[in-house]
Amino acid sequence: MNGSTSVDEAAQHPAARGRRGGLITFPFILGTMGGVSLGGGWVINLITCLKDEFHFKKVDAAKIYNYVNGSITMFPIVWAIIADSYVGCFSVIWFSSLISLLGTLLLLLLASMNQLKHYSQIEYPVLYIGLVLASLGNAGTRFTIAPMGADQLDNPKHQTVFFNWFIFTMYTANIISSTATVYVQENISWAWGFGLCILANVLGLALFLSGTRFYRLLKPKGSAYKNLARVVVAAIRKRKTILSLKSEDYYHSLEAKTPTNFFRFLNRAALITEGDTRAALITEGDIRSDHSITNPWKLCSVQQVEDLKGLIKIFPIWITGVVLSIPIAIQQSLFIFQAQTMNCDLGSHLKVPAASMQVFTLISTTITIIIVDRMLFPLWERLKHKPLTALQRVGIGHFFTILSMVVSGIVESKRLKIVKSNTLQNQSSAIVPMSVFWLVPQLSFVGMAEALHFAGQVSLYYQEFPESLKSTSTAAVAMSIGSAFYLSNPVIEVIRRVSGWLPDNMNNGRLDNVYWFCSTLGAINFACYLGCTLLYKYQNTQKTADDDKN
Template sequence: MQMQESKRGGWKAFPYIIGSEMGLSLASTGWGCNLTVYLITVFNIKSIRATQISSIVSGSSFLFPIAGAILADSFLGSFSVITIFSMISLLGMILITLTASVNFLHPPPCTNASLVALYTGIALASLGAGGTGITVATMGADQFQNNHDKNIFFNWYFVISYACIACSSTVVVYIQDKINWGLGFGVCVAANLTGFMVFLSGMRYYHHVKPKESPFASIARVVVAAIMKRNAARNNCYFYGSAELSRLNHGPTTDFSFLNNAALKLESNNQSSDLLIEKRSWKHCTVEEVEDLKTLLRIVPLWSSSILLSATIGVFISLILLEALTMDKHFGKNFEVPAASFLTFNILSTCVSLSILDRLVFPWWQKLTGDHPTPLQRIGVGHLINIIALVGSAIVENQRLQVVKKFHLDDQPGSEVPMSAFWLGINLTIIGISEALHYPGQVAFYYQEFPESLRNTATAMISLIVGIGFYSSAVVIGLVRRATDWLPDDINAGRADYVYGIMAGIGMLNFAYYLICAKSFNYCAAVKLNVHSVT
């Protein structure tokens, strides 16, 4: 007999949600983190072009979750979305595995069929990973009724996610690089299939939340209603959505006043406010919906400053992989670390920094100042540390190029530079510290400042920032290639240190822009937090 809905969810569903997250996360990061190396070493794609493709894939992996979240919240529900996109990602990874295993699809020589299979597999795997990412976390949280249990679930979710990323960037990458690419991608296929089967096996234990209207629909209604009533006479009579709010008679704020028309009552409206709003007409919005959109517009300047921050990180990751490919990666005499595994420095640094900040730095700051650091302060410090990492990267790359010139390797493409790749770990660690400050700071800031009806989109805003940032990094690299000779296909013959310097300069200008936005931003009146200096 089918289990009653009231008895579903809770900790009975936890093992299945976490088990599916382990498999799906291991699979998606297992093929994604080593994609640049695969494109260069197997498909003979030029190094800079490979980094641009990887940046676009990384950007998509952060943008697709937004589409998945909208589908889950508004149309299909979390269970259906996870099921559909798990199968899509499985199909994509099977195609990628075939390109590494089947002679017909495995270059050289590179054929149209192999490229079609590769790019189709990458597109499907990216789409599938994006559709399951945030949705698994949302469905897991939906299994619990109280915030304490939800917090415990999120702690486990992020621990498992980081552990899977670390495992993928070390064990799976090592199998791909040192044993066999087909076997390495096959591990990802097996992980995806296992995670999917674990998810399906817990079907009778899940509590299902019915799809509801997307908050983005409310935003769209305000814009449409404001345009449709743009010529209406201002009569200071607005829709409030309920008699109680109407009695308070607080009209809309004066900034972005053109949006106030969306909540304006027209003389032809003879029906009650409650009845009109209940119909969800595209002509009628409440003052609350208008003010919610205005809040988002006030946040946009601060939000935009994080796009360039993510773009500099995207350029940094792309170039540091190319540097690692040319350097001495031996740990001891007999063990060589795969190039993509050096990104583990960044992952471990972020995890350790989060723990140190929460347990030591922030309590010390509170004792010193009498208050916790605000989200804007954390984001600002993250900006500064990111600039330091870019300057440090320019210095390390300059030293690497001096070694290249010393041994006359700039005219010998593919030659290994006799300099340890572990020097790259210093700046990867610094970037990790930066991410431990600005990413959680952004989540806290958006959750704190978003209207209550839109708070579930706070994580989507972060995902959107990172996604656009990676796309922007691909554009930046393309522009540098067109305007200069700093990024040839052989990085030993280029000047990537100049690119890092340019990124550091952009980071400084962006930080100045951030300070202006932060100092002029007024916190939500309901929050009443400290709004003094952000530095």
């Protein structure tokens, strides 16, 4: 990182003065992220573990895998609310790390029991408890570390560098998990594989705690979501009140401005009750002498009303993000079964584990991020004389997602033709004479898609979310992905029951039709997204432009 902080900046920013926070926290925060990501490596090969070690059917194992991934990406929003409202990021990170450690220990215990052939009736309950604890713990660390790391820095440029290294660290750790950890699980033992995850978790937690004296620990700000609920309640309580066009008739906490006309019903929440005068309000009404509100469930500020409106405006785009991730979740949970029926030999002595094929998605994502940031963005700005917007970046991600599903359908159609030509339809364990590396294009395209729409959504939500909800904007992206994993299970179940495309014997199924369905779903969702973007107007465009100038 080049450049140094000026004397004036040092006088203004405590992190720069070295009291607490600052660049010295980089190795501790990023090291913790690396340990946490490696500690969560048990998820990568979970489908194979459930199928081989606990004898689940293939589709059932895929559904459990989706629930686990859904929990890991859904519950960060809960942990974020707890951190912002009550205990802060530091407490959430170390506590959820312990929960994750306990859950992984239970998985290690079960793997050791299976290895020793010591089965018992409590095996499956303990398995589910271990998965729940490990999932919830992983959810509490992965997406809470990001805002805590940003809190240590005052310079926006330093924050940008941190987020770049944060994403790089996360994906690098996932690449290691997809290769080294999976190799140990399948070639040495599952117990050793889970043991490596535990070791990484412990080292990450130890590194995190060792940096305590350097961290800047911000006090919880109170629940912004409670303020949003107050706006709804106050608007309903005043639903019969006539709205005013005068700015002075509304309560302002920061600067005086008339509420916007979007969802005008909500403006009643900030409307000062008719019949009350300014003098009466200041002494004995809804507003105290220090201008604080005596009954926040009856009177809210204009800013709180506009914060809720901002979330309502962006909600349709968030929904398209959920639907966008459903085909990806389906592909991620089913392609492993394709890989297990294909030739996984790499040379004469090395065999590629099916789950390790996910590394091509991770590598593709990492490379695409570098190309987009270093080449695509500058080129676009030179040609168009304006930067590529977050909405445009997400839209390109939609296109690559659809392309990935189309390629998946083509590759699976080819695989099924080879199955039929070799009469392998009734042999579920038969290896099709087709290289597993035929799956690389579809996995690479989905990696490109994630690099575009995932990073684009993070940027969009951070820019467009209200100030009071900035720290949970990244959790909102994770929540959309988690929702997609949860919703993908009913979709898979309906397909399995109605069509018969997903039998336990994939050689006798029609997985290609599932991918064609995903392509169609993606295309319809892309059309809806384009409609949303045409109607959407950026709320903080000018503010973002000013920040870029600085």
